[in-house]
Amino acid sequence: MSVDASATDLEAAQKAARDRLDQHVYEIVQWHFHESTGCPFWLEKKKELKFDPLTEVKGFDDLKKFPLFEDEWLRGGPVRRWVPKAYADRPIYVFETGGTTGIPKSRVVVEDHWIDYEMFSHTLPDEYFPKGANWLMLGPSGPRRLRLAIEHLAQYRGGICFCIDLDPRWVIKLIKKGWMEHLEEYKKHCIDQALTILSAGHDIKCMFATPKLLEALAYGLAEQGKSIPEVGITGIFSGGTEFTPQWTRFCVEELLGGPPEESGVFMTPTYGNTLMGLACSKPVRAEEDYKITYYAPQPRAVVEVVDFDNHEQVVDYGQTGRVKLYTMTKEFFVPGFLERDEGERERPYAKYPWDGVSGVRPYHRIAAQTTVGVY
Amino acid sequence: MLHLPALRWGKRYESLEKQEVAHFLTGEPIAQISQVNGGMLQLDMRHAARARQILRQIPSDDLLAMCEKAAELFENATLPVGDGEQSVDDFIHQQSASTGLPEHMCRANMKKNAFVLANMRSILDALTRGLDLEILSRGWGDEGRGVIVSYQVQSPVLGAVLPNNSPGVHTLWLPAIPLKVGLLLKPGSQEPWTPYRMVAAFTAAGVPPEAFALYPGGHDVGSTLLARCPRAMVFGSAQTVEQYAGNPRVQPHGPGFSKILLGDDVVDRWEEFLDLMVESVFSNSGRSCINCSGIWASRHTEEIARALAERLGPVDVLPPDDPQAGLAAFTNKQMAIGTYSMVQQDLAEAGVTDCTAAFGERLVEKERCAYLRPMVVHADSPDRAVASKEYMFPFVSVVRCAQQDMLRKIGPTLVGTALTEDPEWIDALTESTLIDRLNIGPIPTNRLNWLQPHEGNLIDFLYRSRAYQVEPMPAPVRA
Numbered sequence: 001m002s003v004d005a006s007a008t009d010l011e012a013a014q015k016a017a018r019d020r021l022d023q024h025v026y027e028i029v030q031w032h033f034h035e036s037t038g039c040p041f042w043l044e045k046k047k048e049l050k051f052d053p054l055t056e057v058k059g060f061d062d063l064k065k066f067p068l069f070e071d072e073w074l075r076g077g078p079v080r081r082w083v084p085k086a087y088a089d090r091p092i093y094v095f096e097t098g099g100t101t102g103i104p105k106s107r108v109v110v111e112d113h114w115i116d117y118e119m120f121s122h123t124l125p126d127e128y129f130p131k132g133a134n135w136l137m138l139g140p141s142g143p144r145r146l147r148l149a150i151e152h153l154a155q156y157r158g159g160i161c162f163c164i165d166l167d168p169r170w171v172i173k174l175i176k177k178g179w180m181e182h183l184e185e186y187k188k189h190c191i192d193q194a195l196t197i198l199s200a201g202h203d204i205k206c207m208f209a210t211p212k213l214l215e216a217l218a219y220g221l222a223e224q225g226k227s228i229p230e231v232g233i234t235g236i237f238s239g240g241t242e243f244t245p246q247w248t249r250f251c252v253e254e255l256l257g258g259p260p261e262e263s264g265v266f267m268t269p270t271y272g273n274t275l276m277g278l279a280c281s282k283p284v285r286a287e288e289d290y291k292i293t294y295y296a297p298q299p300r301a302v303v304e305v306v307d308f309d310n311h312e313q314v315v316d317y318g319q320t321g322r323v324k325l326y327t328m329t330k331e332f333f334v335p336g337f338l339e340r341d342e343g344e345r346e347r348p349y350a351k352y353p354w355d356g357v358s359g360v361r362p363y364h365r366i367a368a369q370t371t372v373g374v375y
Numbered sequence: 376m377l378h379l380p381a382l383r384w385g386k387r388y389e390s391l392e393k394q395e396v397a398h399f400l401t402g403e404p405i406a407q408i409s410q411v412n413g414g415m416l417q418l419d420m421r422h423a424a425r426a427r428q429i430l431r432q433i434p435s436d437d438l439l440a441m442c443e444k445a446a447e448l449f450e451n452a453t454l455p456v457g458d459g460e461q462s463v464d465d466f467i468h469q470q471s472a473s474t475g476l477p478e479h480m481c482r483a484n485m486k487k488n489a490f491v492l493a494n495m496r497s498i499l500d501a502l503t504r505g506l507d508l509e510i511l512s513r514g515w516g517d518e519g520r521g522v523i524v525s526y527q528v529q530s531p532v533l534g535a536v537l538p539n540n541s542p543g544v545h546t547l548w549l550p551a552i553p554l555k556v557g558l559l560l561k562p563g564s565q566e567p568w569t570p571y572r573m574v575a576a577f578t579a580a581g582v583p584p585e586a587f588a589l590y591p592g593g594h595d596v597g598s599t600l601l602a603r604c605p606r607a608m609v610f611g612s613a614q615t616v617e618q619y620a621g622n623p624r625v626q627p628h629g630p631g632f633s634k635i636l637l638g639d640d641v642v643d644r645w646e647e648f649l650d651l652m653v654e655s656v657f658s659n660s661g662r663s664c665i666n667c668s669g670i671w672a673s674r675h676t677e678e679i680a681r682a683l684a685e686r687l688g689p690v691d692v693l694p695p696d697d698p699q700a701g702l703a704a705f706t707n708k709q710m711a712i713g714t715y716s717m718v719q720q721d722l723a724e725a726g727v728t729d730c731t732a733a734f735g736e737r738l739v740e741k742e743r744c745a746y747l748r749p750m751v752v753h754a755d756s757p758d759r760a761v762a763s764k765e766y767m768f769p770f771v772s773v774v775r776c777a778q779q780d781m782l783r784k785i786g787p788t789l790v791g792t793a794l795t796e797d798p799e800w801i802d803a804l805t806e807s808t809l810i811d812r813l814n815i816g817p818i819p820t821n822r823l824n825w826l827q828p829h830e831g832n833l834i835d836f837l838y839r840s841r842a843y844q845v846e847p848m849p850a851p852v853r854a
Contacts, residue, residue, distance in 0.1 A: 180598070184602070215414045219414075219417060219418075222418070222421070244391075244392065245391045246390050246391040246392040246411075246412070247412060249391055250411075250412060250414060250415060254414075254415070254418055255414075289391055290391060
């Protein structure tokens, strides 16, 4: 009886979420393609389209009418072509992605990074991410969205964020040049900064760290005879495609000292990028072999798992496909972008009544050419 | 299906990530191997000292007896391996299935490993020049000349990044245990069988399991092992050897470029040594670093190449369980295709002749694997690129080169067999630093005397001779 009831509840929640998504898509498309509010890029693009987005996009499925978003469009200036007219007078941030060689891709932002991380903040357990606690940002600095987003997350939760200097483009260059000793030294340089911050009496309880840097920090602390729990860290937010179940298990059991109830340290994996924002993970549990399943922050973003050869076809639940992202905020519109990752399609559940993706890893057809740096 | 867990100083660890090992011909899964990350190895290095401490508690003589027992078990017993049991036939079948080596070659490699283990007492006696092993264990002592000698251990454990598909190299790390140094191994992805079975044999013979660590995994495990382990071996390509050359912590093992050099005093009798040449090129399907990849002489080289081609050219592919099978499969088909294409480039150079061309197609492609049949090429000068090539199949260049030029031209040579009685040339060969293992006389390059060091003496790698002075404390002066 209760199973039936919860199934019905989930079905109702899914329907409500879908209705909300359709309504959101309609409003966002109106916003981006209306002369008074849209950005120059999409208003120009509209002329190439064989349909009128203002009248022919009524819900999420209609987004398939758009061609795939090409991230190459994001290279170079003027970046103001991406600023919606309605926001023309607002202060603008520009965040970059890639850029080890050549012109990086840029995304302009007004306050999306704040909104995304405020929403994310509400998913964090206060027990392990105490309000008012200070944070350590053990990740890339420079023209990165992540750097400011984590700082905002800390501030939103009443804390202060301490950062290190880390240039991920230099890291990629070191790897490509095969300068492994320099790479090791640079990693040490980053970890030394973190160790200094942690030893300086800043009362840091929460941190962001990429998996590689989290590992390196644990080893750095071990050399000082300390551990992550011992220096007072209780909440860790991390992200990246290197987040495999086995790595997560290793991290929880051996770097953090066990599951949160034993070690007092909670770690949550996330999946995201500058284009989409941040997808949260269903709580990762030993009982489920540390399976990691991500859910996008619908309706602002959607993640689909699509057929490798037909991006309009979502694969069946449990089947493998390529990750396709949609971003639909008032600041940025991506009507379908094929991410460089693959994974398995996951069913909705009570907290996130829409599709998720698990086992995210680099897309096998291009994985061999990709250099994974620090995040 | 058989599962091979990681071993963390004797403790089994089943990873959530497993790699499947499949039969090279049928694709049938044979086993799953737990995959761990380099970080785990790095963490476990904290306990490396315990491996040596435990081994030091066992008298050397007992450890040598355990080696003898382990040799017998390794060669004859059904042993617990992973979550199952493994008979000798299982081992042979599994190793052949994943490496592509014919089964009778797997048996030969198994015997070789067992032989070294069984004869560890005399091997260590030779390598230490008769030193009482308890001196290595204690760190110092008097070896009977009234002089204190001391050997300082350089690492509590010997690490090794083992090759994917060459079961013959495991003899090199076996002496670590009786030298009271723990073993930390990254097994090859296609040849985990020997290290797992060897550890099973050692522990069944009484060596404490805490002395062993096995970390199957990706490249990060290998690089972490080499970065963290104070003494480690790595088996790899010429590029790997170059990367670690001069690094006192790492002993790299790569291609051997082993050669047979015919002196001017003997070369007219070349036909008498044809069997020796064939064995040196062809044994173990030409996969070893001790296989001959170059035969150098000042004359008769075309005749030598033709005669070798007549012996090796007709050799064809046979099933792996055929006792006559002489060729190992490339379990990665692309590797055979890539190798063959490199050979084609070598052959395109003027002055290079393919002497096996008349004996049919060399590249044999099967559904899941490929073979390369033996090749003999003639080079009219040591300056041809092919003169310094080595491939993972029976491949030899017969190179025309004046005797007085050979030592300037041969390049690094792991095993050099010199067929000569010319005392002046023997002296020059002896003084040359290009040849590691020097055979004077008709000794096939693949026949190693285990009482001799191989690519440096393992004792010198693990122990450093140093000063140790002892003076008894005077009696306390009482007020």
